Amino acid sequence: MRLEPIADPSLARSIAPPAIAIIATVVIASLLAMLAGANPFSVLGLILKGAFGSQFALLETLNRATPLIFTGLAIAVAFKAKFWNIGAEAQLYAGALITVVLGTGALPWPSFALIPALAIGAVLAGAVVLLVPAILKTRFGVDEVVTTLLFNFIFLLFISMLLEGPLKDPMGMGWPKSARLISEARLPRIFDGLRLHWGFALALLCACAVWVIQTRSTLGYEMRAVGLNRDAAAFAGIPVNAVLVKTALLSGGLAALAGFSEVAGLKGSLTLDLSPGFGYTGIIVAMLALLNPLGVIVSALFVAGIFVGADSMSRAAGVPTYLADMMLATALLLMVLAIMLTRFRVVRD
Amino acid sequence: MTSNAEIVLRLDAITKRFGKLVANDAISLSLHRGEVVALLGENGAGKTTLMNILFGGYTADSGSVQVFGQTLPPGNSRAALDAGVGMVHQHFTLADNLTVLENIALGAQPMTDVRLSKKEIYNKIKILSDEFNLKVDPSARVGSLAVGERQRVEILKALYRDVKILILDEPTAVLTPQEADDLFGTLSLGIKNGLSIIFISHKLHEVMAISNRVAVLRHGKLVAETLTADTDKNALSALMMGTAAKSPDITLANPGKTLLSLQDVTTPDIGNSPGLKSVSLELKAGQIVGLAGVSGNGQAALADVVGGMRMPSQGALVLNGKTLTQWSPRAAVQNGIARIPEDRHKTGTIADFDLTENAILEGYSTAPFSKGGWISWKNAKQFVTDIIEKYDVRCPGPDTRIRLLSGGNMQKLILGRVLEADPQIVLANQPVRGLDIGAVNYVHSQLLAARDRGAAVLLISEDLDEVMDLSDVIHVIAGGRLSPGFARGTMTPAELGIWMAGQGFDAQVAHAS
Numbered sequence: 001m002r003l004e005p006i007a008d009p010s011l012a013r014s015i016a017p018p019a020i021a022i023i024a025t026v027v028i029a030s031l032l033a034m035l036a037g038a039n040p041f042s043v044l045g046l047i048l049k050g051a052f053g054s055q056f057a058l059l060e061t062l063n064r065a066t067p068l069i070f071t072g073l074a075i076a077v078a079f080k081a082k083f084w085n086i087g088a089e090a091q092l093y094a095g096a097l098i099t100v101v102l103g104t105g106a107l108p109w110p111s112f113a114l115i116p117a118l119a120i121g122a123v124l125a126g127a128v129v130l131l132v133p134a135i136l137k138t139r140f141g142v143d144e145v146v147t148t149l150l151f152n153f154i155f156l157l158f159i160s161m162l163l164e165g166p167l168k169d170p171m172g173m174g175w176p177k178s179a180r181l182i183s184e185a186r187l188p189r190i191f192d193g194l195r196l197h198w199g200f201a202l203a204l205l206c207a208c209a210v211w212v213i214q215t216r217s218t219l220g221y222e223m224r225a226v227g228l229n230r231d232a233a234a235f236a237g238i239p240v241n242a243v244l245v246k247t248a249l250l251s252g253g254l255a256a257l258a259g260f261s262e263v264a265g266l267k268g269s270l271t272l273d274l275s276p277g278f279g280y281t282g283i284i285v286a287m288l289a290l291l292n293p294l295g296v297i298v299s300a301l302f303v304a305g306i307f308v309g310a311d312s313m314s315r316a317a318g319v320p321t322y323l324a325d326m327m328l329a330t331a332l333l334l335m336v337l338a339i340m341l342t343r344f345r346v347v348r349d
Numbered sequence: 350m351t352s353n354a355e356i357v358l359r360l361d362a363i364t365k366r367f368g369k370l371v372a373n374d375a376i377s378l379s380l381h382r383g384e385v386v387a388l389l390g391e392n393g394a395g396k397t398t399l400m401n402i403l404f405g406g407y408t409a410d411s412g413s414v415q416v417f418g419q420t421l422p423p424g425n426s427r428a429a430l431d432a433g434v435g436m437v438h439q440h441f442t443l444a445d446n447l448t449v450l451e452n453i454a455l456g457a458q459p460m461t462d463v464r465l466s467k468k469e470i471y472n473k474i475k476i477l478s479d480e481f482n483l484k485v486d487p488s489a490r491v492g493s494l495a496v497g498e499r500q501r502v503e504i505l506k507a508l509y510r511d512v513k514i515l516i517l518d519e520p521t522a523v524l525t526p527q528e529a530d531d532l533f534g535t536l537s538l539g540i541k542n543g544l545s546i547i548f549i550s551h552k553l554h555e556v557m558a559i560s561n562r563v564a565v566l567r568h569g570k571l572v573a574e575t576l577t578a579d580t581d582k583n584a585l586s587a588l589m590m591g592t593a594a595k596s597p598d599i600t601l602a603n604p605g606k607t608l609l610s611l612q613d614v615t616t617p618d619i620g621n622s623p624g625l626k627s628v629s630l631e632l633k634a635g636q637i638v639g640l641a642g643v644s645g646n647g648q649a650a651l652a653d654v655v656g657g658m659r660m661p662s663q664g665a666l667v668l669n670g671k672t673l674t675q676w677s678p679r680a681a682v683q684n685g686i687a688r689i690p691e692d693r694h695k696t697g698t699i700a701d702f703d704l705t706e707n708a709i710l711e712g713y714s715t716a717p718f719s720k721g722g723w724i725s726w727k728n729a730k731q732f733v734t735d736i737i738e739k740y741d742v743r744c745p746g747p748d749t750r751i752r753l754l755s756g757g758n759m760q761k762l763i764l765g766r767v768l769e770a771d772p773q774i775v776l777a778n779q780p781v782r783g784l785d786i787g788a789v790n791y792v793h794s795q796l797l798a799a800r801d802r803g804a805a806v807l808l809i810s811e812d813l814d815e816v817m818d819l820s821d822v823i824h825v826i827a828g829g830r831l832s833p834g835f836a837r838g839t840m841t842p843a844e845l846g847i848w849m850a851g852q853g854f855d856a857q858v859a860h861a862s
Binding site for chain 1: 406407408424656657658677678679681682688690695696697698699700701702706709710711713714719722723724726
């Protein structure tokens, strides 16, 4: 068996493998559920019900999808230009950090001014955090995979230090936790009485904006050109290094909005467990979406649905929640395989 | 002459479609023992597809391949190799960081077989290289070899595996005339030793010189198959193109003022490739300056300087009377320099961009393609549609990814991209490398037209015939040094050859001192 490249894949060829990958994920997840001692059909039903089955479940899924859309977009933007940002986690915390630094009383402004200021502050913080690896890469050729990945750990320890020191909530009973945001800094709910905040709407807006930038703007054209062929881009006069830096700024800013939205929309304060790996899961989200910004919305909902659904399923069926992680890992591996199969066909010798 | 000999390779009614395009339409072809069959055709005629099917790279929609009477399983890349068919590709498949010996042993020698010593491999290579007159040092690192030597390694690699059938894809495209003659000598020796050869080319004089039989492909069909002795260049050319090929008429130049000059320009060496050594050059309006020289003698450095990729480390670059202090690809484009890059796949185009996106690669940031940071796809589409029509780019449409185009059509798009801006200087670096006759003539006529419009043209080519045909002034580059300019018709190829070997310079220095 070997692979033969397909010169010009048909539409069916581009759609069928990812669709099959999703179906295969469900089948494998069922097998995993059986291994865990549960009825596979009831497990899948419970996941679906837990993720989308009630108003509460649906809102929970949308809330969970919100930070994933931001981090997924951050990764999609960077990977499109072949800038390998593995540090969305650090950028997310940078956004969250600025939100609590400015939103706990430092800026005594009304909501309509404070909330945009916090969002812009978060974007700038995330952009600056990714600027360092971008400059190291363009100036000195330092591999950004290494710098962005390792910076996650450094930044998390930095946050930990702040939460044990200057940012520690004096009313927090000794927990490493920041003070709560003032009420003017909190993102309001979209609908009265429904637990869904404006962060979700902002995420959708960002996805559309990124799509427009990529397909319509000169910057988007430059980013795609640099990603596909850096030599040709440089020869044509595209300032490759400047484009990489701009890409990094955009990517870091988007990831930081995840931190802003989680703190201002949901949690109200900063703790070390703000993100259960949203920055890393964003890579899965972006890959599942084939780096398409609008696809990121769909894949973030899919991934969030599995997480939320698996939580509720594990309570109901007595199956470990790790099943959700395994399902996601399966989905990612199968999707990577599917992406390959859209461009290659398997030939039997 | 060889019709009685055993048939070693038979392609039987091979058909291959890519979407609507029929790349191979029921092609049948056979090769007899000890015979050289030339496979002739324009780019996109289906030659490469046919060979890919033979080697299992593609699976034919119908038809079969038989080697020594055995039908090869379709789509198996090892089957043809195991049956004794070897191929030397146009783009070499060698590992630069390994030695010649390691490259040859790689894949041919089972990794697990420790019995065969390096000494034995070395000896076998030595015997083969003597037998076929393929001079190369088995212990040399491939990265340090010249193009001609690398090709010898490729041939040795095939011979080492005891191939009986050798396929050569455009083997002379990268060779000097002397190297090409050596290659033909090697092939004759191969025939004597029982090889059978398929020789893919579009250079008619080579086909006439080396082949016993010619098969002509056009638009995926086998349009003619004839003994070489029964045909001539004009007939073949007509068969290949569908109409008789006509090379452009050369008129005399009418040079105007100097547009770009290099004054004592020096650039650093890049790896094995020499930089420029105090080079002075003038590009005048309405004149084609040709740069002759053996590959890797500083052509790349000169092209980089003129094309905006590199600033001289010493000396001055003067454009329209002004000494440049800032120089970049974008500055070059904005100053009206049309750049036709040496490698259209790697630097000239972005394979996964469509034709529209490729057409605006240089102009996307300026009007009419950019409006306040947004791309006007409407204007871009209009631009590419005009290019497709005016430059006769054969393609399904402007939304086609450019990787699907043949080299000639890709080059036509690049020509349109740079020439539509009405440039004052044209930098043509190997503009016809790997193109077929039709495309070559087209590119040449466009360069001449640009000259006659008043542009200064710098033509860099390793093909001495091309330089001598087109250039009004010829410079030779060797070891990063530039010869004086020679007017059209004042030098013979042999005289230029002396400069190309780097000898004229010393005489010049001696004369000056």
